[in-house]
Structure formats: C-alpha cells, structure tokens
Amino acid sequence: MLMTFPQMGHVExxxxxxxxxxxxxxxxxxxxxxxxxxxxxxxxPEFSCLPLKLxxxxxxxxxxxxxxTLLMAGGKGPCRFGYYAELEGRxxxxxxxxxxxxxxxxxxxxxxxxVRPIKRISGKSTRQIxxxxxxxxxxxxxxxxxxxxxxxxxxxxxxxxETTKAHKEAMATLVKAKTPAEVxxxxxxxxxxxxxxxxxxxxxxxxxxxxxxxxxxxxxxVNFDIEEWLGNRGVLVxxxxxxxxxxxxxxxxxxxxxxxxxxxxxxxxxxxxFVGGEGVPSVAHTMLYANEGFDGVVHMFPFTCMPxxxxxxxxxxxxxxxxIPVIHFTIDEQTGKAGVVxxxxxxxxxxxxxxxxxxxxxx
Amino acid sequence: xxxxxxxGYPQAxxxxxxxxxxxxxxxxxxxxxxxxxxxxxxxxxxxxxxxENELCLPxxxxxxxxxxxxxxxxxxxxxRMVSVEKSAYTCPKFMGLPDMARATxxxxxxxxxxxxxxxxxxxxxxxxxxxxxxxFTDNKAKILGAYHAGVQSLHQYQDxxxxxxxxxxxxxxxxxxxxxxxxxxxxxxxxPYNIYDKYISMNLIKRLREMxxxxxxxxxxPHSELEKESQTLPKHLFWTFxxxxxxxxFHWSRRNSVDGIIYVLAFPCGPDSLIQSLLEHEMRxxxxxxxxxSLVIDEHSAEGGxxxxxxxxxxxxxxxxxxxxxxxx
Numbered sequence: 001m002l003m004t005f006p007q008m009g010h011v012e013x014x015x016x017x018x019x020x021x022x023x024x025x026x027x028x029x030x031x032x033x034x035x036x037x038x039x040x041x042x043x044x045p046e047f048s049c050l051p052l053k054l055x056x057x058x059x060x061x062x063x064x065x066x067x068x069t070l071l072m073a074g075g076k077g078p079c080r081f082g083y084y085a086e087l088e089g090r091x092x093x094x095x096x097x098x099x100x101x102x103x104x105x106x107x108x109x110x111x112x113x114x115v116r117p118i119k120r121i122s123g124k125s126t127r128q129i130x131x132x133x134x135x136x137x138x139x140x141x142x143x144x145x146x147x148x149x150x151x152x153x154x155x156x157x158x159x160x161x162e163t164t165k166a167h168k169e170a171m172a173t174l175v176k177a178k179t180p181a182e183v184x185x186x187x188x189x190x191x192x193x194x195x196x197x198x199x200x201x202x203x204x205x206x207x208x209x210x211x212x213x214x215x216x217x218x219x220x221x222v223n224f225d226i227e228e229w230l231g232n233r234g235v236l237v238x239x240x241x242x243x244x245x246x247x248x249x250x251x252x253x254x255x256x257x258x259x260x261x262x263x264x265x266x267x268x269x270x271x272x273x274f275v276g277g278e279g280v281p282s283v284a285h286t287m288l289y290a291n292e293g294f295d296g297v298v299h300m301f302p303f304t305c306m307p308x309x310x311x312x313x314x315x316x317x318x319x320x321x322x323x324i325p326v327i328h329f330t331i332d333e334q335t336g337k338a339g340v341v342x343x344x345x346x347x348x349x350x351x352x353x354x355x356x357x358x359x360x361x362x363x
Numbered sequence: 364x365x366x367x368x369x370x371g372y373p374q375a376x377x378x379x380x381x382x383x384x385x386x387x388x389x390x391x392x393x394x395x396x397x398x399x400x401x402x403x404x405x406x407x408x409x410x411x412x413x414x415e416n417e418l419c420l421p422x423x424x425x426x427x428x429x430x431x432x433x434x435x436x437x438x439x440x441x442x443r444m445v446s447v448e449k450s451a452y453t454c455p456k457f458m459g460l461p462d463m464a465r466a467t468x469x470x471x472x473x474x475x476x477x478x479x480x481x482x483x484x485x486x487x488x489x490x491x492x493x494x495x496x497x498x499f500t501d502n503k504a505k506i507l508g509a510y511h512a513g514v515q516s517l518h519q520y521q522d523x524x525x526x527x528x529x530x531x532x533x534x535x536x537x538x539x540x541x542x543x544x545x546x547x548x549x550x551x552x553x554x555p556y557n558i559y560d561k562y563i564s565m566n567l568i569k570r571l572r573e574m575x576x577x578x579x580x581x582x583x584x585p586h587s588e589l590e591k592e593s594q595t596l597p598k599h600l601f602w603t604f605x606x607x608x609x610x611x612x613f614h615w616s617r618r619n620s621v622d623g624i625i626y627v628l629a630f631p632c633g634p635d636s637l638i639q640s641l642l643e644h645e646m647r648x649x650x651x652x653x654x655x656x657s658l659v660i661d662e663h664s665a666e667g668g669x670x671x672x673x674x675x676x677x678x679x680x681x682x683x684x685x686x687x688x689x690x691x692x
Binding site: 044045046047048049074076077078079080082083085086087090091093094270271272273274275276277279303304305306307309310312313314316317330 | 414415417418443445451452453454455456458459461462463465466476478596597598600601602630631632633634636637639640641644645647
C-alpha cells in the first residue's frame with residue numbers, strides 16, 4: 001500500500017508527519033502545476049469548484065507515480081467539500097483508475113467515523129493514533145506559526161528574498177523534528193532565524209488583509225503566491241485562515257487570533273447565519289481588518305464557491321460602511337497570473353494614494 | 364397593526380414548494396400577501412443587474428422579484444431556510460438569502476426573516492412561528508391556528524401535485540392533463556424553481572406536452588419513496604433538495620417507469636454541479652437503460668438551441684420505443 005493525499009500549502013509536511021508516526025507508507029503527489037490543473041479540469045464536473053479539480057489532478061499524478069490508496073477528508077455540509085471524497089472516487093473510477101479510498105470524517109460526525117478508517121489502514125490502536133495526533137499537532141501548528149511570522153517580516157526585509165530563504169531553512173529543520181522537545185526547539189530556532197533577517201522595521205508599509213476561501217488562500221499555485229508578491233513590494237500581509245485553526249480541536253483559532261464565536265457575532269449585522277465554508281469568516285475578517293486600521297482587503301475564492309459568493313454579495317456593503325477598499329479575485333482554471341498581478345498592482349497604487357490623501361487631510 | 368398591512372412574497376425559489384402554507388398563515392392573521400408575479404424578461408434583467416454576477420440563475424431571478432416588490436409592500440417575507448429536516452441543510456444560498464437581500468443597492472422595505480431550522484428541533488420551530496406571528500397578534504392560539512391552517516393548505520396543494528398536476532397548473536387553476544394517454548412519458552428532474560418557472564424553463568413542461576408526451580416530476584412521487592431511493596447512496600447527502608433530485612432519478616431509472624429523463628440545472632448551481640456527475644456515474648454503474656439529458660440554463664440561454672435539443676431528445680426516445688416495440692413483436 002502506498003498512500004497519497006491532495007496538495008494544499010504545507011499540508012504535505014503536516015499529513016506526511018502524521019503518516020510517518022503511524023508507520024504508513026506514503027508519497028505526496030508532485031507539486032501542483034498547470035498539468036495537474038489540466039488533468040483535473042478534464043475529468044472533474046464542469047462547474048465544480050477549483051479545489052475539486054486540483055484534488056483530482058493531484059490524485060491522478062500520484063497514481064501514475066505508483067500510489068494506490070487515496071486519503072481524503074469528509075464533511076457534513078453545507079459546503080460542497082463534504083461530498084468531495086464521494087465524487088472524486090467516482091470520477092477517478094470512471095477514468096479507469098483502481099485504488100482504495102480512505103475518507104476521514106470530522107470527529108463531530110462521530111468519533112468512530114474519524115478513527116475507524118485510520119485504524120483499518122494503519123493497524124494501530126486508538127491509543128497509538130491519539131498519541132500520533134497529539135504529538136503531530138503541535139508540529140503542524142509550528143508550520144503555521146512560522147508562516148505567520150514570515151508574513152510579518154517580509155515587508156521590512158532589507159535584501160529581497162532573505163525572509164523566504166530563512167523560512168525554507170526553518171521549515172526544513174521543523175520537518176525533521178519528531179519528539180515534542182525537538183519540535184519545540186525547532187519552532188523556536190525557526191522563529192529566531194526569521195527574526196534575524198536584516199530588517200528596517202521603521203519604514204512605513206501598507207497593510208493588506210487577505211480573506212476568502214481556505215484552499216485558495218493556502219495553495220500558492222492557485223493564489224499566484226500573492227503573499228510573497230505583496231511582501232516583496234513592501235506590503236505587510238495578514239492572512240485570516242490557517243490550516244491548524246481549521247482542523248484544530250477547538251474553534252478558538254489561536255494562530256489567526258480570533259475565535260469562531262467572535263467572528264459569528266461580529267458578522268451578524270451583515271450575515272446573520274453561518275453559510276458553510278468561509279462565508280461568515282470572510283465578512284467578519286473584512287470588518288476586523290478595517291477596525292485594525294488595515295489599508296485594504298483582498299478577497300479570494302474559487303469560481304462557483306457557494307459560501308464565498310454569498311460573502312462577495314455582502315462585502316461591498318461592509319466595505320462602504322467601514323470605509324475599507326476590498327478587491328475580489330474569483331479564481332478558476334482560466335485565471336491567468338498577469339491579470340491578477342495587474343489588478344493587484346492597481347489596487348496597491350490606489351491604497352498608496354489613498355493613504356497620501358488621508359495624510360494630507362489629517363496633516 | 365394588521366390593518367392593511369401588506370407582506371411581499373417573491374414568486375421565486377421556494378415559492379413553488381411552500382407558498383400555500385405562508386399565504387394561508389398570513390391571511391388568517393389578517394395580513395395581505397402580495398406576489399411579485401411570474402418571472403418575465405424585465406424581472407430577470409432587473410435581477411441580473413442588481414445581483415452579484417457570480418450568483419446562480421435562480422438567485423438572480425429572486426433579486427428581480429425583490430425589486431419588483433420594493434415599493435409595493437410594507438415588508439418582504441424571506442424566511443432563512445437553514446434546514447427542513449434534521450439530517451440535512453437546504454443550500455448555503457438559502458441560508459444567506461435575507462442578508463444578500465439587505466445588501467442590495469436598492470432600498471427595500473423591512474425584511475421578515477424567521478430562521479427555519481429543523482435541526483434545532485420542533486420546540487424551537489414553534490417558537491419561531493409564534494415570534495413571526497406576534498408581529499400581528501398577541502393571541503398565540505390564533506398564530507398556531509393560522510399555522511395549522513397553512514399546513515393543511517400545503518397538504519392539499521401537495522395532494523393535487525401528487526395526482527398529476529404541476530404547480531403551474533394549480534397556479535393557473537387549470538385542470539391537469541390526463542396522464543397515461545401519451546405515447547411517451549418523460550421524467551423532469553431538477554429544482555422546482557427551475558422547472559416550474561415558465562420563463563426560465565422556457566415553458567418546458569408545456570412544450571413537452573405539446574410534443575405529445577406525459578410529464579412527471581418529483582412531487583408526484585411519494586416522499587418516502589424518494590427518501591428510500593436516495594438512502595442507497597453510501598454517504599448521506601446533506602442537501603435536502605438535491606436528495607430529492609437523486610431519489611427521483613433513481614426511482615425512475617431503477618423502475619424503468621419513464622422513457623427518458625430531462626435533468627434541468629441552473630448555472631452555476633453548487634450542489635447540482637456534483638449531483639449531475641454523481642447521477643451519471645450511478646446510472647452507468649447500474650446499467651440503467653433510461654436515457655438522461657442534462658440541460659443547463661442561465662440568463663443567456665437561447666430558446667432556439669434549447670428547443671432543438673429537446674426535440675432531438677424526444678425524437679430519439681420515440682424512435683427507441685418504436686424499435687423496442689418492433690423487436691418485442
């Protein structure tokens with residue numbers, strides 16, 4: 001058995017680590033490329049959302065390379081993601097592939113649905129699985145914390161690319177860490193490494209918050225590495241979602257720093273009920289960024305995404321009421337980097353002149 | 364405050380499913396219900412301009428109906444339909460509908476948006492109904508009585524549909540054509556707001572009947588039957604209305620009870636994008652012999668292309684039937 005799973009940001013390091021702890025042989029799919037997207041678009045339903053298409057592309061490339069067991073998360077709606085695994089299995093079988101599909105449902109659908117598939121595939125006891133998750137989770141959180149620190153550092157760096165270099169080095173150290181002590185040490189060392197990047201923290205920077213759908217925000221291939229692009233132009237970037245906040249056992253979101261309950265309460269005047277996915281968080285984080293004095297917000301999500309399309313219908317009102325510029329990017333297989341970058345450049349220019357105008361008014 | 368109070372009811376989306384309930388409910392409380400009228404080109408254009416351009420066709424249509432009501436009523440009724448059963452949601456769009464309505468550029472009258480969520484149990488539901496009714500009367504018994512009467516109206520409406528009438532027939536108070544006289548029987552699957560809206564479905568039901576076919580829809584099958592069929596999926600489908608579509612198609616294809624199925628879906632419906640692929644896979648796997656055609660509609664759908672495909676499909680079905688008859692004899 002050789003297990004594989006879809007690519008998304010640093011999920012490769014995160015799941016890889018847990019699988020190693022469970023002694024499961026695995027092989028991450030090759031990093032997502034245009035070829036992956038072409039494969040996915042060919043087989044996936046026409047107006048399904050982009051993450052589904054990329055999942056399918058990832059799975060095909062991994063199976064061509066020898067994987068035979070597909071690991072996928074489940075869900076209970078109302079976002080389409082909850083039915084992804086069911087559909088991906090069918091699409092790939094129709095395409096002629098032979099494989100075993102392992103779907104892990106969230107613990108909220110019953111602990112058994114969560115644990116049983118892992119037990120069956122790894123032959124480990126519940127206690128051993130619990131331990132792997134308990135020890136793997138802080139490491140996963142470490143990756144998120146490093147990423148967050150990188151976002152807060154890159155815009156101040158004196159030499160272009162130094163922060164990215166430090167990030168890579170820090171990641172490599174953390175990947176190797178296994179025991180809780182090693183993990184803790186690696187996170188600390190990584191943070192020190194990023195903090196040691198020569199910076200001018202006095203220089204004025206623009207502040208842009210990124211909100212939107214989870215997969216698009218986390219996977220650099222589909223967001224055109226927007227965080228690095230903005231950071232390299234001296235923009236301080238804050239991202240509203242982190243993977244361990246999402247899969248974490250509580251809804252306190254320690255990495256991003258706000259709890260789901262706070263977000264729901266904040267968004268209530270504009271969106272009074274959860275709509276699945278990042279619908280409520282996208283609206284609430286836009287308000288939060290405005291309150292925190294950010295210059296602008298970038299909203300990104302896949303074309304046809306239900307929750308974030310609702311958010312897109314509502315955010316213009318938030319933008320007006322809170323006086324914060326928001327730019328929306330709807331991403332699908334037709335989206336080109338040049339188009340996104342051009343719009344983004346114009347948006348940054350607008351924010352710069354807006355700040356100047358404000359300064360002129362306020363003296 | 365009920366004297367002359369007018370509640371606007373957009374004739375779109377779940378109108379085709381629940382309107383008799385709410386009409387009776389409000390009327391019993393002395394409130395007049397004003398409909399936005401059937402969809403037409405002007406309404407669709409209004410909606411398309413006002414709505415966020417990536418929303419699905421039925422929601423854009425809904426925006427048009429909202430604007431049509433804007434200066435005619437004292438309040439607009441847009442219940443937040445989170446779930447109509449314990450184990451499933453409706454669709455995210457229904458869950459955020461009142462909020463999207465409030466975010467429109469055009470000023471709308473106040474929106475009445477009770478949260479209908481059966482996941483919270485019947486006690487909460489009763490509370491919601493009483494809260495809704497208490498805007499018009501303090502008499503709780505009267506509110507519950509009005510609701511009860513509403514449910515009875517809904518049941519009468521559903522009985523008529525089960526007997527073979529479509530919601531369009533009932534709205535236009537026409538007799539349903541007698542079933543079982545035509546040569547071909549076509550199952551029309553898809554959301555009620557797509558197939559029963561005469562404008563956006565380009566009068567599909569009437570056209571099919573004119574081509575000499577019987578048209579049957581999901582509402583004509585007992586609900587328990589749909590439920591049983593859809594439960595054969597390995598993973599419970601968490602959207603109620605999609606489960607109905609799946610149950611309907613399985614019901615027809617597994618019993619061979621129709622000659623062909625037309626599945627109408629709106630671009631870019633989230634749940635339907637997956638369901639279409641799921642149904643095609645399952646029917647292939649079960650070696651179903653019932654042909655199915657998917658028709659995707661959006662605001663740019665042109666009548667010519669639409670009609671050509673339907674005619675071709677019906678021709679194919681009748682040829683298939685004749686051929687099968689010849690073989691059998």
